[in-house]
Amino acid sequence: MIPLAAGAGVADALLSLFLILLAAKIGDEIFKRLGQPTLIGEILAGVLVGPAVLGLVEPSEVIDVFAELGVVFILFWVGLETRIHDLLGVGRSATLVGVLGVIVPFAGGYAIAAARGEDAATSLFFAAALVATSVGITSAVLIGLGALETRSGRTILGAAVVDDILAMLVVAVASAIAVGGSASIAELVVVGAMALAFVAFFALGGTRFMRRYPGVLKAPRFSESPLLPAVILCLGLAAVAAEIGLAAIIGAFLAGMMVAETKEQHPIEEEVAPLYAFFAPFFFASIGLQLDLGSYARVPVIGVITLVTVVAVVTKVVGAYAGARGLSRPEALFVAVGMVPRGEVGIIVAGIGIEAGALGDEAFAIIVGMAVLTTVVVPPVLRALAARLPDIPSAAPAPR
Amino acid sequence: MIPLAAGAGVADALLSLFLILLAAKIGDEIFKRLGQPTLIGEILAGVLVGPAVLGLVEPSEVIDVFAELGVVFILFWVGLETRIHDLLGVGRSATLVGVLGVIVPFAGGYAIAAARGEDAATSLFFAAALVATSVGITSAVLIGLGALETRSGRTILGAAVVDDILAMLVVAVASAIAVGGSASIAELVVVGAMALAFVAFFALGGTRFMRRYPGVLKAPRFSESPLLPAVILCLGLAAVAAEIGLAAIIGAFLAGMMVAETKEQHPIEEEVAPLYAFFAPFFFASIGLQLDLGSYARVPVIGVITLVTVVAVVTKVVGAYAGARGLSRPEALFVAVGMVPRGEVGIIVAGIGIEAGALGDEAFAIIVGMAVLTTVVVPPVLRALAARLPDIPSAAPAPR
Numbered sequence: 001m002i003p004l005a006a007g008a009g010v011a012d013a014l015l016s017l018f019l020i021l022l023a024a025k026i027g028d029e030i031f032k033r034l035g036q037p038t039l040i041g042e043i044l045a046g047v048l049v050g051p052a053v054l055g056l057v058e059p060s061e062v063i064d065v066f067a068e069l070g071v072v073f074i075l076f077w078v079g080l081e082t083r084i085h086d087l088l089g090v091g092r093s094a095t096l097v098g099v100l101g102v103i104v105p106f107a108g109g110y111a112i113a114a115a116r117g118e119d120a121a122t123s124l125f126f127a128a129a130l131v132a133t134s135v136g137i138t139s140a141v142l143i144g145l146g147a148l149e150t151r152s153g154r155t156i157l158g159a160a161v162v163d164d165i166l167a168m169l170v171v172a173v174a175s176a177i178a179v180g181g182s183a184s185i186a187e188l189v190v191v192g193a194m195a196l197a198f199v200a201f202f203a204l205g206g207t208r209f210m211r212r213y214p215g216v217l218k219a220p221r222f223s224e225s226p227l228l229p230a231v232i233l234c235l236g237l238a239a240v241a242a243e244i245g246l247a248a249i250i251g252a253f254l255a256g257m258m259v260a261e262t263k264e265q266h267p268i269e270e271e272v273a274p275l276y277a278f279f280a281p282f283f284f285a286s287i288g289l290q291l292d293l294g295s296y297a298r299v300p301v302i303g304v305i306t307l308v309t310v311v312a313v314v315t316k317v318v319g320a321y322a323g324a325r326g327l328s329r330p331e332a333l334f335v336a337v338g339m340v341p342r343g344e345v346g347i348i349v350a351g352i353g354i355e356a357g358a359l360g361d362e363a364f365a366i367i368v369g370m371a372v373l374t375t376v377v378v379p380p381v382l383r384a385l386a387a388r389l390p391d392i393p394s395a396a397p398a399p400r
Numbered sequence: 401m402i403p404l405a406a407g408a409g410v411a412d413a414l415l416s417l418f419l420i421l422l423a424a425k426i427g428d429e430i431f432k433r434l435g436q437p438t439l440i441g442e443i444l445a446g447v448l449v450g451p452a453v454l455g456l457v458e459p460s461e462v463i464d465v466f467a468e469l470g471v472v473f474i475l476f477w478v479g480l481e482t483r484i485h486d487l488l489g490v491g492r493s494a495t496l497v498g499v500l501g502v503i504v505p506f507a508g509g510y511a512i513a514a515a516r517g518e519d520a521a522t523s524l525f526f527a528a529a530l531v532a533t534s535v536g537i538t539s540a541v542l543i544g545l546g547a548l549e550t551r552s553g554r555t556i557l558g559a560a561v562v563d564d565i566l567a568m569l570v571v572a573v574a575s576a577i578a579v580g581g582s583a584s585i586a587e588l589v590v591v592g593a594m595a596l597a598f599v600a601f602f603a604l605g606g607t608r609f610m611r612r613y614p615g616v617l618k619a620p621r622f623s624e625s626p627l628l629p630a631v632i633l634c635l636g637l638a639a640v641a642a643e644i645g646l647a648a649i650i651g652a653f654l655a656g657m658m659v660a661e662t663k664e665q666h667p668i669e670e671e672v673a674p675l676y677a678f679f680a681p682f683f684f685a686s687i688g689l690q691l692d693l694g695s696y697a698r699v700p701v702i703g704v705i706t707l708v709t710v711v712a713v714v715t716k717v718v719g720a721y722a723g724a725r726g727l728s729r730p731e732a733l734f735v736a737v738g739m740v741p742r743g744e745v746g747i748i749v750a751g752i753g754i755e756a757g758a759l760g761d762e763a764f765a766i767i768v769g770m771a772v773l774t775t776v777v778v779p780p781v782l783r784a785l786a787a788r789l790p791d792i793p794s795a796a797p798a799p800r
Contacts, residue, residue: 009461009464010461010464010465010468010642010648011639011642011643011648013461013465013468014465014468014469014472014635014638014639014642014648015639015642015643017465017635017639018632018635018636018638018639021628021631021632021635022632022636025628025629025632061409061410061413061461061462062461062462062465064409064410065410065413065414065417065462068410068413068414069414072414225677227674227677227678228421228425228677228678228681229425231421231678232418232421232422232425235414235417235418235421236418236422238414238418239411239414239415239417239418242410242411242414242415243411243415248410248411248414271673271674271677272674273671273674274627274671274672274673274674274675275674275675275678277625277627277628277671278627278628278631278675281628
């Protein structure tokens with residue numbers, strides 16, 4: 001047939017997007033009825049339609065972009081709900097949670113890989129994949145629980161920013177060693193300083209600018225509707241963050257915090273909600289799409305995945321809990337568990353490791369298994385822990 | 401640098417999407433201030449950032465998919481504003497407009513190509529590219545004018561459906577001749593019957609089903625918010641339409657008409673509006689992205705483009721006007737001019753012609769030039785003609 005749509009590629013992409021959205025919606029509704037976090041249903045929907053089970057949808061660049069926009073709009077939403085001064089209020093404990101929550105899993109990951117006899121570059125990548133928290137997953141859970149504006153919720157967000165910068169540095173070191181054999185300290189300092197400068201510039205300067213000109217997104221000379229200016233700001237900061245080596249979602253989060261200081265915060269929330277509802281399922285489902293059960297046919301791999309997952313959970317909980325000084329015990333536990341999901345970030349780091357020649361297919365399969373397991377296990381636990389938070393509201397805004 | 405975002409491809413895609421959205425928004429605002437239809441500003445923004453001028457953004461599959469979703473949401477919106485019984489009310493004149501509006505441009509296009517000494521397959525493709533109206537462009541103009549619910553607006557929509565089915569058949573014949581040397585009548589009948597059956601099934605059966613179960617999109621056992629079920633229906637029908645060789649937007653239009661019969665029409669309109677606002681600029685800008693001024697360096701090509709554009713305009717106006725019986729003269733003129741834009745459809749047909757080996761680069765450049773010119777010229781004329789319509793409302797719902 002001759003698809004007048006726009007070439008066969010576009011027609012097939014439409015079909016894939018339709019299948020993912022349909023499966024994710026069904027998974028979402030089933031898990032809602034089970035009283036479980038719906039994002040697990042959406043991840044499992046991705047497992048179902050993806051290569052692991054039915055093979056209806058293959059991972060592709062188009063799906064990657066939709067997934068990325070999904071997590072970008074999640075973090076933009078989170079930014080919209082976050083005031084910079086609240087975030088600065090938890091700055092010290094968030095930094096400690098981020099730093100210790102990176103160091104301990106890094107040590108654990110490196111120890112496992114070294115014990116299996118891997119070389120330094122491979123061990124570094126393996127450790128790096130265990131380091132990075134998926135703030136997208138945790139954020140979606142926090143939104144669902146209405147816990148974004150609790151002290152522990154804010155601590156998780158701040159820690160996730162620190163975590164992301166540190167993870168980027170670890171990946172930079174691992175890449176440098178895998179490619180050239182050694183890492184240049186000077187280069188690392190530049191990379192780290194650029195990331196910090198980017199975050200500080202928009203978190204402090206950007207929000208101050210918006211407080212001074214709170215009507216800028218809907219200035220009569222500028223735009224009729226505030227939605228597109230806000231979305232353009234979000235995509236722009238996301239793209240810049242990605243280009244300088246940070247996660248795009250850090251840019252989206254900063255953009256959200258800037259918009260939160262304007263007069264248009266609430267109308268923009270209403271208009272962003274449908275974009276969130278449309279794109280987020282691609283983010284969750286695409287994590288499931290990465291899973292290929294064929295890789296797990298050999299029993300020893302399953303044993304290793306279990307071991308790695310346990311290490312990933314325990315090291316992150318211990319590290320983050322140790323960092324969560326100044327919070328009550330229920331809050332510290334909530335923060336520590338909230339940092340556990342590795343989600344798409346672990347998978348992305350493993351992908352970079354494959355491209356650098358430092359990781360093989362088996363290591364990738366192990367990391368994907370760990371990433372999916374940590375992501376699926378955490379939400380119900382967080383939900384149970386949220387009830388014990390001192391400042392959890394009874395109802396909060398949610399995008400859907 | 402190591403983009404933690406999700407691989408360099410995704411980071412670059414984010415940057416392209418950002419640049420397109422930013423440029424389109426600026427173009428939109430400039431043309432709003434000039435009192436001109438904003439979609440022209442968005443098309444020219446695509447010309448500016450694309451290969452023709454700055455070269456910041458290259459056409460890609462990701463952008464194609466975003467553009468396709470743009471026109472899908474435009475037509476979904478149009479469907480939401482269209483009641484099937486109103487469309488059936490203009491059925492006879494719409495069919496005539498569609499049929500004559502295909503035959504006359506087809507004859508004109510074939511004559512030009514044959515006069516230039518092209519063979520049958522090439523002449524057929526050239527004629528096919530002149531045939532198909534871009535209902536996406538016309539719809540966006542109708543939305544902007546609040547003219548969707550006028551008798552002439554509905555006639556254009558109905559005629560565009562007929563036009564699309566006929567164009568698909570012409571392309572099928574042209575492809576068959578280009579590849580195999582002849583077209584099988586039996587196969588053409590099957591293709592045409594399938595397309596008609598698809599349209600009739602959802603236009604008549606689908607809307608009847610929705611009238612009978614108007615609460616289905618928000619049934620308590622089915623879904624909390626009606627947005628995703630509606631969008632899934634839209635993507636599903638779009639994908640099926642594309643897979644059977646029709647334009648995806650026909651499916652989206654049918655889905656919109658079905659949703660228009662439910663109780664959720666208005667909440668869905670509100671929630672679809674941000675999706676429209678986000679995706680539509682990619683549709684307009686991507687038309688401009690196709691333009692490559694390098695192809696027009698030789699003066700004779702510009703002469704041919706002018707000639708072909710004049711033929712494309714005159715034949716469509718004459719054919720459609722002749723078909724618009726039973727309408728007043730201002731209405732018939734509005735309908736005839738409304739059918740003129742070839743937009744993305746002409747470009748897509750030309751692309752199929754290149755893949756089939758029937759069109760060369762020069763023919764493609766000529767068709768792209770004609771498509772962009774017919775698209776840019778029409779909106780201001782339509783706006784002027786709209787004032788003379790007997791049933792134009794003073795204000796109408798618009799997605800932004």
